[in-house]
């Protein structure tokens with residue numbers, strides 16, 4: 363394709379005549395929450411972030427968000443996306459929100475309005491809506507959906523096959539109109555030269571005394587303008603979140619999409635409906651994820667790993683061929699290839715378990731490095747510690763990294779053997795090839811190849827136990843006799 367032809371297509375795709383307006387000022391009364399509605403999360407992101415991400419590839423002239431309730435918090439989420447925010451205070455309805463944004467919209471020919479609480483919408487759907495609007499030379503184009511249960515939504519009153527007469531809000535439906543099952547998604551494309559005069563005529567004729575954007579549709583229609591409706595191919599995309607149940611439904615949809623994406627890329631997921639994966643997680647081919655696993659944040663899992671049931675992995679990087687046994691909790695850590703961890707292991711932030719190492723059951727690591735092929739197999743706390751390669755840390759070993767004031771480091775070299783139930787009081791160093799005798803409390807450095815032993819010396823007392831038994835037996839006969847005598 364020539365450079366010129368390419369340029370032409372790019373122009374058609376960039377939407378430089380379109381501004382996007384996200385309505386995000388509402389409180390979300392029906393959620394019964396101290397958090398603004400659009401900040402609630404589903405599918406691992408806030409509702410409004412999903413909406414912005416769907417808009418970004420449209421490359422519109424600008425993206426504007428109307429904020430109000432918890433405006434600063436909402437603006438903080440939107441700022442990294444280069445969104446312009448406009449304050450709506452008080453929130454007098456969706457139509458009022460547009461009026462407040464008039465200055466920011468400026469001379470954009472078209473405005474795409476999106477509710478901040480409908481996060482499942484996809485870029486392609488918005489692109490189709492804009493294209494239909496432009497081609498149809500419409501004043502307004504509405505994305506609609508046909509739902510089995512339309513309750514809670516404004517309903518579309520069709521005029522002809524393709525055009526709309528009005529949107530009737532749920533509270534204003536007549537009994538016959540309750541049967542209407544085509545709903546308003548609250549996603550629209552408007553030609554602003556036509557919308558502004560129509561919106562100026564809308565009165566707050568409802569019990570909330572709000573200016574409803576939906577009322578502008580019948581005004582446009584009365585003026586003889588064209589209002590089109592585009593039925594979403596996938597009705598899910600139009601779902602809004604007004605209640606906690608809505609949030610759960612939307613979350614379920616996102617999670618399903620994400621699991622499908624991973625399964626399509628070669629990951630096995632058992633009982634997929636029980637597995638929760640955040641949007642930025644990746645996993646390599648032939649990795650197996652067992653039921654009830656959570657992979658969160660920016661977690662990256664390599665190829666041919668097995669993540670067993672009940673494990674929760676957050677912002678961590680796993681190499682290839684890693685086995686995470688059941689019920690491990692791994693946070694902000696690195697687990698290199700061939701590692702086996704768990705069951706019931708915990709890696710707190712900044713832990714790094716190197717190639718082929720083994721972390722066993724009831725082991726807690728914090729800000730520690732476990733070198734290649736080293737083993738911490740049972741019941742340990744390892745904090746602020748560097749362990750070299752091929753060392754063996756016996757069952758129940760504890761690093762005392764905290765003296766009540768500050769944290770101190772422990773250094774354990776290569777091929778070290780720490781006997782079971784030892785306590786390493788930091789700061790302390792155990793040299794390469796050293797041994798620590800079981801049950802030691804180590805407070806001084808142990809040089810390379812030395813044995814550190816720090817425990818009471820054992821003394822055996824011959825016959826002590828037998829003598830004790832004889833004494834006890836004689837004593838109990840005496841007391842029995844004494845009791846009988848008393849009767």
Ligand code: UD1
Pocket residue numbers: 385386387388389399400428429450452453454455456458459477478479480514515516517529531545546547548574575576601602603604
């Ligand atoms: C709205 C539509 C309804 C549609 C439904 C789809 C109106 C009057 N009704 O109802 O037809 O079926 O969405 O989900 O538009 N907002 C502001 N400022 C305000 C009021 C609302 O920014 O003054 C924002 C909210 O934060 C929210 C969005 O606009 O993100 C929609 O408001 P909401 O109260 O959820 O409207 P619905 O009752 O769902």
Ligand code: MG
Pocket residue numbers: 477479602603604
């Ligand atoms: Mg809503």
